[in-house]
Every structure is written in structure tokens, then in C-alpha cells.
Amino acid sequence: MLYRVTIDYEICRGCGDCVKACSMSVLELIDDTPYPTDLESCHGCEDCVKSCEFGAIKVEYVGKKK
Ligand code: SF4
Ligand code: SF4
Incomplete structure (x- = not known):
């Protein structure tokens, strides 16, 4: 399975x-x-999402691996 992890670097x-x-x-x-x-x-698992108190990280399911 494939997920996209997006981080809002403004937040x-x-x-x-x-x-x-x-x-x-x-x-x-990194830095x-x-x-x-x-x-x-x-x-x-979204553990990263839950750990971010600023809500800066998002995980989306984007499909199965080919
Ligand atoms: S903590 Fe976030 S980046 Fe790590 S496996 Fe879980 S959803 Fe993916
Ligand atoms: S937990 Fe949130 S604020 Fe902290 S480094 Fe990760 S995305 Fe940035």
C-alpha cells in the first residue's frame, strides 16, 4: 500500500x-x-499525525503498489 505524507512547513x-x-x-x-x-x-498508522500538536502533518492513502 502507498501513502502520501504531507507536512505543512508553514505550520x-x-x-x-x-x-x-x-x-x-x-x-x-534534517536541519x-x-x-x-x-x-x-x-x-x-497516523502516529505521526497524532504526535504533532500543531496539526502540521497529514497522511493520505494514495493506492496500492504496482
Ligand atoms: S507514523 Fe506516519 S509516517 Fe510513520 S508509518 Fe505511521 S503514518 Fe507513516
Ligand atoms: S511534530 Fe509537527 S511541528 Fe513537530 S516536526 Fe513534526 S510536523 Fe513539525
């Missing part, structure tokens, strides 16, 4: 909570900015 404070919350290491904090560097591993 994001770079706290890194979403990076720590992701058990699949999908997200990486205080989180990036979804391993989207293939995302299983859509």
Missing part, C-alpha cells in the same frame, strides 16, 4: 516529535525540518 516548528513517533523510520529530521525520506515503509 511545522521542527520539534521532531513526528520523527520520534514513527516506528517505521519513514521520517527524517530541524522533517522529511518523508522512506515513504515505501509507511503503513498509514
Whole structure:
């Protein structure tokens, strides 16, 4: 399955909570900015979404892997 992780960098404070919350290491904090560097591993649990107190992160299901 394939998910899209979108981070609103206008809202994001770079706290890194979403990076720590992701058990699949999908997200990486580079210079205080989180990036979804391993989207293939995302299983859509939304732990990152729940961890962000600013509501800056969104996860959408975008279809099955080919
Ligand atoms: S938890 Fe939210 S504010 Fe913190 S780094 Fe992640 S997206 Fe940004
Ligand atoms: S939805 Fe789950 S697996 Fe995907 S980036 Fe967020 S915490 Fe990680």
C-alpha cells in the first residue's frame, strides 16, 4: 500500500516529535525540518499525525503498489 505524507512547513516548528513517533523510520529530521525520506515503509498508522500538536502533518492513502 502507498501513502502520501504531507507536512505543512508553514505550520511545522521542527520539534521532531513526528520523527520520534514513527516506528517505521519513514521520517527524517534534517536541519530541524522533517522529511518523508522512506515513504515505501509507511503503513498509514497516523502516529505521526497524532504526535504533532500543531496539526502540521497529514497522511493520505494514495493506492496500492504496482
Ligand atoms: S511534530 Fe509537527 S511541528 Fe513537530 S516536526 Fe513534526 S510536523 Fe513539525
Ligand atoms: S503514518 Fe505511521 S508509518 Fe507513516 S509516517 Fe506516519 S507514523 Fe510513520
